[in-house]
Amino acid sequence: MRTILFLVQKEFLQIFRNRTMLPMLLIMPVVQTLLLSFAANYEIKNLALAVVDHDLSPASRQLTAKFSASGYFKVKNTSFDAKEADDAMANDRVDLILEIPAQFERDLVREKEASVSLTANAINATKAGLGMGYAQNIVRDYNTDFARSKVALAAAGTNPAAANRVQAAVDVVYSNWYNPHLDYKTFMVPGILGEIVSLIICFLTALNIVRERELGTIEQLNVTPVQKWQFILGKLLPFWLLSLLVMTVGLTVGKIVFDIPMLGNLGLVFGYTAAFTPCMLGLGFLISNFADSQQQAMFTAWFFLLIFILMCGLFTPVESMPEWAQVLNYLNPVHYFVAFMRLVLLKGADFHDIQTNFFSVVTYAVAVNGLAVWTYKKRV
Amino acid sequence: MTNVKNTITMNNNIISTDHLTKIFGKFTAVNAISFEVRKGEIFGFLGANGAGKTTALKMLTGLLMPTSGVATVAGYDVRKNPDQVKRRIGYMSQKFSLYEDLTVRENIRLFGGIYGLKMTEIRSKTTDLLQKLQLEPEADKLVGSLPLGWKQKLAFSVALLHDPQIVFLDEPTSGVDPITRRQFWELIYEAAAEGVTLMVTTHYMDEAEYCDRVSIMVDGKIEALDTPRAMKAGFQATDMDEVFRKLARGE
Numbered sequence: 001m002r003t004i005l006f007l008v009q010k011e012f013l014q015i016f017r018n019r020t021m022l023p024m025l026l027i028m029p030v031v032q033t034l035l036l037s038f039a040a041n042y043e044i045k046n047l048a049l050a051v052v053d054h055d056l057s058p059a060s061r062q063l064t065a066k067f068s069a070s071g072y073f074k075v076k077n078t079s080f081d082a083k084e085a086d087d088a089m090a091n092d093r094v095d096l097i098l099e100i101p102a103q104f105e106r107d108l109v110r111e112k113e114a115s116v117s118l119t120a121n122a123i124n125a126t127k128a129g130l131g132m133g134y135a136q137n138i139v140r141d142y143n144t145d146f147a148r149s150k151v152a153l154a155a156a157g158t159n160p161a162a163a164n165r166v167q168a169a170v171d172v173v174y175s176n177w178y179n180p181h182l183d184y185k186t187f188m189v190p191g192i193l194g195e196i197v198s199l200i201i202c203f204l205t206a207l208n209i210v211r212e213r214e215l216g217t218i219e220q221l222n223v224t225p226v227q228k229w230q231f232i233l234g235k236l237l238p239f240w241l242l243s244l245l246v247m248t249v250g251l252t253v254g255k256i257v258f259d260i261p262m263l264g265n266l267g268l269v270f271g272y273t274a275a276f277t278p279c280m281l282g283l284g285f286l287i288s289n290f291a292d293s294q295q296q297a298m299f300t301a302w303f304f305l306l307i308f309i310l311m312c313g314l315f316t317p318v319e320s321m322p323e324w325a326q327v328l329n330y331l332n333p334v335h336y337f338v339a340f341m342r343l344v345l346l347k348g349a350d351f352h353d354i355q356t357n358f359f360s361v362v363t364y365a366v367a368v369n370g371l372a373v374w375t376y377k378k379r380v
Numbered sequence: 381m382t383n384v385k386n387t388i389t390m391n392n393n394i395i396s397t398d399h400l401t402k403i404f405g406k407f408t409a410v411n412a413i414s415f416e417v418r419k420g421e422i423f424g425f426l427g428a429n430g431a432g433k434t435t436a437l438k439m440l441t442g443l444l445m446p447t448s449g450v451a452t453v454a455g456y457d458v459r460k461n462p463d464q465v466k467r468r469i470g471y472m473s474q475k476f477s478l479y480e481d482l483t484v485r486e487n488i489r490l491f492g493g494i495y496g497l498k499m500t501e502i503r504s505k506t507t508d509l510l511q512k513l514q515l516e517p518e519a520d521k522l523v524g525s526l527p528l529g530w531k532q533k534l535a536f537s538v539a540l541l542h543d544p545q546i547v548f549l550d551e552p553t554s555g556v557d558p559i560t561r562r563q564f565w566e567l568i569y570e571a572a573a574e575g576v577t578l579m580v581t582t583h584y585m586d587e588a589e590y591c592d593r594v595s596i597m598v599d600g601k602i603e604a605l606d607t608p609r610a611m612k613a614g615f616q617a618t619d620m621d622e623v624f625r626k627l628a629r630g631e
Binding site for chain 1 (some may be wrong): 442471473482491494
């Protein structure tokens with residue numbers, strides 16, 4: 001036990017003396033939280049819209065006005081020439097074309113039916129999809145308004161039943177729970193915190209152990225009576241404590257800058273973090289056993305972390321991934337952490353709600369550390 | 381176990397190996413070497429690069445498991461009781477391996493603590509060591525900022541910190557200037573005078589002359605083992621350099 005204290009002391013001396021380590025631990029989480037939370041935004045505003053209005057009626061103008069009033073679209077181009085709008089899209093000046101046919105209003109009044117054409121630039125599929133979604137909502141909205149007013153006017157007195165039918169049409173009311181204003185920062189920040197803690201801890205552990213191997217100091221320790229388990233604990237303990245520090249820094253930034261909700265128990269957040277980071281510590285340790293240089297460790301760690309981060313549900317929902325990818329995600333520790341953070345901070349989940357997640361993480365930590373210890377013993 | 385220990389004490393041998401062998405895949409790095417090192421002697425371990433010196437040393441210090449054969453160090457079998465062996469030996473590798481980002485004092489404290497010295501012992505030993513090496517003004521400087529010669533002397537002193545019975549020195553003076561090399565050998569003699577056994581590998585043939593006995597390894601085998609004087613006589617050579625060339629290169 002005394003030996004471990006000496007090793008931990010040595011580790012902290014080295015960490016706090018290292019000119020790149022401390023900034024990495026304190027500044028990286030702050031910068032990443034600030035940067036990613038603002039940048040990783042799924043909301044698209046100010047899509048450039050070209051309107052080709054062949055009708056020029058009050059009805060068509062009303063529809064155009066509805067688009068520009070929505071806040072999602074900026075009308076960049078109005079013309080009667082579809083070719084001109086196409087050219088604008090080809091040159092990337094507009095994202096979406098709304099073409100209103102001649103006799104739009106007449107059809108709408110007479111036939112109670114009219115069509116408009118929407119064309120999206122789908123090179124950026126996400127942007128196109130979202131734009132189409134917004135546009136369809138606006139058109140649907142317009143439809144309802146129009147139908148309601150016209151039919152109500154026309155039918156007033158003569159056919160009360162028809163008027164009622166329209167007014168009684170099913171009206172969907174949306175409400176977004178747990179993030180009522182659909183604020184993406186609220187959604188992103190807890191996940192990003194999970195990602196950052198995972199990333200930093202895994203890298204630092206792997207690089208630190210490999211550094212000792214590069215310098216030859218690990219050999220010096222191996223001729224002393226220091227046992228392998230003592231060496232390992234002496235390495236992992238300091239980084240485990242540092243992970244809680246990184247978490248504290250990240251949560252503070254999240255609270256101060258983004259005012260993210262913290263509905264759940266903060267004790268649970270730290271307790272879970274304490275149980276989770278051994279997964280990343282163990283992974284870093286495992287990677288170090290297969291690397292002879294810090295470069296090798298870096299590339300290997302990056303290979304895994306890139307996959308982990310892209311698949312963890314931070315940037316794309318896990319539910320929309322193919323089934324095999326979802327199964328693969330059981331091996332992705334970061335995805336547990338991101339899910340946990342969102343559940344506890346945004347939904348106020350308690351231990352009972354997250355216990356499956358918790359025990360998965362504990363199992364993962366035991367397994368990966370077991371594997372790391374085993375490979376370490378084989379190597380030395 | 382006790383039996384073995386008694387015989388060794390009686391024979392006054394602190395290291396003894398019997399057909400000690402290490403095979404890496406198809407390559408036999410150390411080929412059934414058998415030799416003894418007597419208590420308190422300075423034993424030179426010579427050989428060309430790749431002759432198997434470092435591998436042999438690693439087996440004796442418990443860093444590598446022998447493929448076959450037996451080695452007893454300070455009374456313990458390196459295969460069965462590596463931890464007991466490690467407690468009783470000191471080791472200084474050819475790569476400088478104190479922590480360069482710790483101060484002189486911090487390094488001493490770390491290694492003292494690892495070997496289970498009490499804090500009071502660590503403190504008094506630190507004072508002694510700094511005085512002996514005249515490193516007091518440098519005590520709180522990072523080891524990385526010291527010149528190589530000082531570093532090597534410090535590393536050797538740290539290897540002696542826990543009063544080991546044997547210290548293994550793997551090319552301790554490579555890359556060090558002649559004056560520091562001489563001072564380093566004075567430290568070695570001093571330790572030997574206090575009863576510490578020293579096993580030294582080296583490339584410098586003049587250093588071989590400083591040893592009580594010398595072994596020369598060629599291709600994993602010990603080809604010669606004797607006092608430098610007897611060896612020179614046997615090979616009709618004027619110095620160890622010539623002995624080495626005759627043996628290692630078959631001149």
